[in-house]
Amino acid sequence: MVVQPFSEGSQSQIMNAVQPASLIATLAGTLPDGGLLTADEDLARYSRDWSGDHFGRPLAVARPASVEEMSALMRRCNEERIPVVPQGGLTGLVGAAVAADSGEVVISLERLNRIRSVSPIDFAMVVEAGCILEDAKRAAEENDCLLPITFGAQGSCRIGGNVATNAGGFNVLRYGMTRDLVLGLEVVLADGRVWNGLKVLRKDNRGYDLKQVFIGSEGTLGIVTAAALKLYPRPTQIETALIGLRSVEEAMALYARARRDCSDLLTAFELILRGGIEITLQARPDFADPLARPYPVYVLVEVSSGGLVDLQAMLRDFLAGAADLVEDGVMASSRAQGERLWLYREIMVERQGRGGRYLRTDVSVPISKLADFVTDALAALERTRPDALAVTYGHVGDGNIHLNVVPPEGMAAEAVEHLFEEAEEQIFAIVDRYAGSISAEHGIGRVKQKAFLDRIDPVALDLAAGIKDAFDPRRILSNGRILASKSSLDYR
Amino acid sequence: MVVQPFSEGSQSQIMNAVQPASLIATLAGTLPDGGLLTADEDLARYSRDWSGDHFGRPLAVARPASVEEMSALMRRCNEERIPVVPQGGLTGLVGAAVAADSGEVVISLERLNRIRSVSPIDFAMVVEAGCILEDAKRAAEENDCLLPITFGAQGSCRIGGNVATNAGGFNVLRYGMTRDLVLGLEVVLADGRVWNGLKVLRKDNRGYDLKQVFIGSEGTLGIVTAAALKLYPRPTQIETALIGLRSVEEAMALYARARRDCSDLLTAFELILRGGIEITLQARPDFADPLARPYPVYVLVEVSSGGLVDLQAMLRDFLAGAADLVEDGVMASSRAQGERLWLYREIMVERQGRGGRYLRTDVSVPISKLADFVTDALAALERTRPDALAVTYGHVGDGNIHLNVVPPEGMAAEAVEHLFEEAEEQIFAIVDRYAGSISAEHGIGRVKQKAFLDRIDPVALDLAAGIKDAFDPRRILSNGRILASKSSLDYR
Numbered sequence: 015m016v017v018q019p020f021s022e023g024s025q026s027q028i029m030n031a032v033q034p035a036s037l038i039a040t041l042a043g044t045l046p047d048g049g050l051l052t053a054d055e056d057l058a059r060y061s062r063d064w065s066g067d068h069f070g071r072p073l074a075v076a077r078p079a080s081v082e083e084m085s086a087l088m089r090r091c092n093e094e095r096i097p098v099v100p101q102g103g104l105t106g107l108v109g110a111a112v113a114a115d116s117g118e119v120v121i122s123l124e125r126l127n128r129i130r131s132v133s134p135i136d137f138a139m140v141v142e143a144g145c146i147l148e149d150a151k152r153a154a155e156e157n158d159c160l161l162p163i164t165f166g167a168q169g170s171c172r173i174g175g176n177v178a179t180n181a182g183g184f185n186v187l188r189y190g191m192t193r194d195l196v197l198g199l200e201v202v203l204a205d206g207r208v209w210n211g212l213k214v215l216r217k218d219n220r221g222y223d224l225k226q227v228f229i230g231s232e233g234t235l236g237i238v239t240a241a242a243l244k245l246y247p248r249p250t251q252i253e254t255a256l257i258g259l260r261s262v263e264e265a266m267a268l269y270a271r272a273r274r275d276c277s278d279l280l281t282a283f284e285l286i287l288r289g290g291i292e293i294t295l296q297a298r299p300d301f302a303d304p305l306a307r308p309y310p311v312y313v314l315v316e317v318s319s320g321g322l323v324d325l326q327a328m329l330r331d332f333l334a335g336a337a338d339l340v341e342d343g344v345m346a347s348s349r350a351q352g353e354r355l356w357l358y359r360e361i362m363v364e365r366q367g368r369g370g371r372y373l374r375t376d377v378s379v380p381i382s383k384l385a386d387f388v389t390d391a392l393a394a395l396e397r398t399r400p401d402a403l404a405v406t407y408g409h410v411g412d413g414n415i416h417l418n419v420v421p422p423e424g425m426a427a428e429a430v431e432h433l434f435e436e437a438e439e440q441i442f443a444i445v446d447r448y449a450g451s452i453s454a455e456h457g458i459g460r461v462k463q464k465a466f467l468d469r470i471d472p473v474a475l476d477l478a479a480g481i482k483d484a485f486d487p488r489r490i491l492s493n494g495r496i497l498a499s500k501s502s503l504d505y506r
Numbered sequence: 507m508v509v510q511p512f513s514e515g516s517q518s519q520i521m522n523a524v525q526p527a528s529l530i531a532t533l534a535g536t537l538p539d540g541g542l543l544t545a546d547e548d549l550a551r552y553s554r555d556w557s558g559d560h561f562g563r564p565l566a567v568a569r570p571a572s573v574e575e576m577s578a579l580m581r582r583c584n585e586e587r588i589p590v591v592p593q594g595g596l597t598g599l600v601g602a603a604v605a606a607d608s609g610e611v612v613i614s615l616e617r618l619n620r621i622r623s624v625s626p627i628d629f630a631m632v633v634e635a636g637c638i639l640e641d642a643k644r645a646a647e648e649n650d651c652l653l654p655i656t657f658g659a660q661g662s663c664r665i666g667g668n669v670a671t672n673a674g675g676f677n678v679l680r681y682g683m684t685r686d687l688v689l690g691l692e693v694v695l696a697d698g699r700v701w702n703g704l705k706v707l708r709k710d711n712r713g714y715d716l717k718q719v720f721i722g723s724e725g726t727l728g729i730v731t732a733a734a735l736k737l738y739p740r741p742t743q744i745e746t747a748l749i750g751l752r753s754v755e756e757a758m759a760l761y762a763r764a765r766r767d768c769s770d771l772l773t774a775f776e777l778i779l780r781g782g783i784e785i786t787l788q789a790r791p792d793f794a795d796p797l798a799r800p801y802p803v804y805v806l807v808e809v810s811s812g813g814l815v816d817l818q819a820m821l822r823d824f825l826a827g828a829a830d831l832v833e834d835g836v837m838a839s840s841r842a843q844g845e846r847l848w849l850y851r852e853i854m855v856e857r858q859g860r861g862g863r864y865l866r867t868d869v870s871v872p873i874s875k876l877a878d879f880v881t882d883a884l885a886a887l888e889r890t891r892p893d894a895l896a897v898t899y900g901h902v903g904d905g906n907i908h909l910n911v912v913p914p915e916g917m918a919a920e921a922v923e924h925l926f927e928e929a930e931e932q933i934f935a936i937v938d939r940y941a942g943s944i945s946a947e948h949g950i951g952r953v954k955q956k957a958f959l960d961r962i963d964p965v966a967l968d969l970a971a972g973i974k975d976a977f978d979p980r981r982i983l984s985n986g987r988i989l990a991s992k993s994s995l996d997y998r
Contacts, residue, residue, distance in 0.1 A: 217906045226685075
C-alpha cells in the first residue's frame, strides 16, 4: 500500500460490511448536532491528503469541539471497538491520517483549535491540537516570541499533527524537532480517559516523561488535544545568504565551519543541488539565476539573533574566512531579499513533480557520511535509471536529505510504480550502508511501514508492541500505522 | 523511608532470608572471576551514597565488564527473579541507587567505562554508561567539542546515571537536560535482551522513540550500557558576571531581558540569595564579599560563543541597558576570575549543611511564578520555623529553585526529622499552588516517592504502570523506585 488509488467500489463494500447505520447511531449520541458528518459530499475533504497521493474514504467524520466531547466519543469507540484515525491538517507525507480501506472513523481535530494562552515571561504557549501552525506562530509573534517550527505546510498543518509526527523543518538545527519544543500535553486515551499533562515547566523529573511516548507516535497511542510549547525570543535580526560551491563535500566543510563560527545563532543551513535551482528557474521566468554563473551545489544559510550582536558582520566575517570554499554568494540586504532567496528553495519543492507524482524520500545519515551518501545514491540512480530526474536538497546540518525521483514525462502508471520501487530500494540500501534512517522527519505511517518493519530489530519491535498493547489494548487507534495492523474489527 | 539509618541487624536478617549462598552461586556463574563481590569489606563502598544520607547493603555487587556479561547476568536474574539495582556514581540525591532493605543485588556500571568514539564532524560521541561525566567532557574537549552537562558532581557521577535520571545542572537554559543531548542508547533489558538503539543521527522519525522511555526512568525499565550524546562546538569565549540586585522580582526581570538581549548565547543564569553568599564567606575566609556592599539577591550570569561575536561587548551592553535593575556587579576579566566567581556558588552548595544533614528540595514552577514562590515559601518557613536556616539558590532560567533547610546546630535527630517533614510539606504545598513540580531535576527514587504518589493523577499512574509491566514484567529492576514496590521476591 505505497500509493492507493481512490476506488468508489471498494469503499462501498466497506460501508456495507460495517453496517454504517448502526455505527452512525452509536457515535451520533456522543456528539452534539453537526459533530458527526456522514454525507458523501461532506466526507470528501477528509478523504484525500495534501500531497494528493493518498486517499481513504472514512466511515464517518467525528468533529468533537471540546476535550469532553473527545473523551465521550473515544469511550464509546473503545466500548464498541470502532477503529478511528485522528486527523489534523492532512499534510503528512506517509499516508497516516487518511482512513484505511478496512474502514475507519476519522476524528478531525479542526474544531479544537483555540490558543489557550501565550505567556512571553514563561516563553510558553498552550495551543489546542487543531490550531493551524501558522496561527500559533502568529500568536507567538504578537507576544514578541518565536514558535520555531517552520516548514512549507505551516499554513495548513495543525499542532496536533506536528506533535504526533514530531515534525522537523528548516530550523531543527538550532531549535530542535517538535519533540524538543513540547513542554506538556493533554491527551485523550484510547478508552476515553484524559491524561492531563499540560504544564509550562521547563524542568520536571517526576517519574516517566509520558509525553515523550505520545510525541511521534502518529496517533497510535492517544489523541493529543492540546500542547504546551516552548517559545524563544523573537529575533530582531535575521541574515540570509545563498552560496555557490563546487561540491557536496565542500558544502559539508562549510557547514562544519559555520557551526563553530556562527555559535548557536545558525538557524538554517540548507543544501540545494543545481537541478533544484533549475526547477525554480523553469517554473518561474521572473526568477534569474541567483549567482553570476551556475554552480553544482548551493547552500542557503540563515543566522538570527537579538539586538546586541553585530549579526551582519558575523555572517560576513564567516563567509570571508571561508573564501577557499565559497565560489560566489549573495547576502540579502533586506528581509524582503532574504525571503526571496528562500523562494528558490520553496518553489523548487512545490514544482519538482511537474504537477505529477514523484518519489519522495526523507533519509538521514551521520553528518560525516552525508556527502558520500549523496554521491553514492546519485551514481546508483544515474546508472540504473538515467531516464528519471533526481532532485536533491535537504537540511544538511541535521544530516537529513530529501532525494526525490521524478519520472520522465508521459511514463505509464505501472512503469512509474516500478521506477519508484526500484529507486527507493536503491536509496534505502545506501542509507543502510551508512547506518542511516529511512525516515528522518516524515514518520512511518503506512507508506514506509514495509521498509521500516523489514529493518527493525525484533527487540525494538517487541518493546514498541508492548507500549501499543498497554496504551491501546483494543487496537482502535490508527491501527496499522507504524506497527502492522492487528485485525480487531469485531464491532460489526 | 526518607532517610534510613544503616542497621547491621536488619541487613543480616535479609541475608538469611534470601539464602545468599545459593544466590551467589547462581550469579557467579554468569560473570568471570572478580565480577561478583560478596565480602563485607568489598560491599561497603557500594552501600552508601555521595550525600551520606542513604545506605543500603547489597546482597552482592555484580560488575559486568561488557554488554555480553551484562546480558548474561540479567538473563539469569530474570529467570531467578533476583531483584537488582543498577548503580552509577552514587551521586543521586533521591536514594534510588543504593540497595533496598528488602534485599537487592547492586549492578555496578563501573567497568563499562570506555569512550567508544568521538566524532567532531558529527558533533557526537558514544560513551559507556560507567564513564565518569568529567572524563567524557574531557574527551569532548580534546576534540574541540563541548559536552554541556555540567554540575557539581561531574567528577564522580557516571553517564548511565545522568541518562537514567535525566540530569540537569547549570547549562540547561541553553543546552537542555540530558534527555535533549541523547541521540541514542544501548540498553540491556530486564530479561537480558539487548536493545541496540545506538546511533548518531540527529533526526530519526522511525516509529516510537524508545530511548525516551528509558531516559529519566531511574533504572526501573532497563540498564543503559552506552549512550550516543550530542556535542556542541567548544566555546572560544566565555564571559561571566556576578550581579547584585534588590529582589528576586528584579532578578527575574533581569532574566527576561537577558533572554532577549543575549540571544541564545546565554549559558547560565543562577540565583543566589544573600544567605548563600554568607555561607561561602564564613566557610572560606580567603573569599571577600564579592561586591562593595551586600545585596539581598545575586545572579551569576554566563554567556559563551565562538570567535566571531564581540561577546564581552554584548554582556557589557546588556548590563548597561539594565542599569535600572542592576545595583552593582562585577564582570570577570579572565577565565580564572570567572571560575572564582563560580566558586561563590559551589562552596555554598558544599558547605550549606555545616557538615551535617539538611533538607534538600529541588522544585520548579513556571518562570512567571518564581519570585512569588520564593517570597511565599520563605515567609512560610520564617513563620513556622524561625529556628531553621533557609538556603535559596537555583537555575532560575529553568524555573528551578533549590530551597534547602538547615537545622539549628545541636538539634536532636528526632527533632530534625520533624523539622524536615514539616518544612518539606510547607514548601511542596506552595509548589502545588503554583502548579509546579516537587522534583525538577533530582528525580523521584525512594525519597520523593510518597510526595510523588500523593500527587499523581491516577491516569498517569496507570500509564506508567503499564510501561513498567511491559518492560519489566517480573519487577526485578529497581523495584520500588518511582512506582511503589510490588512484592515479587519469590526467588527464595
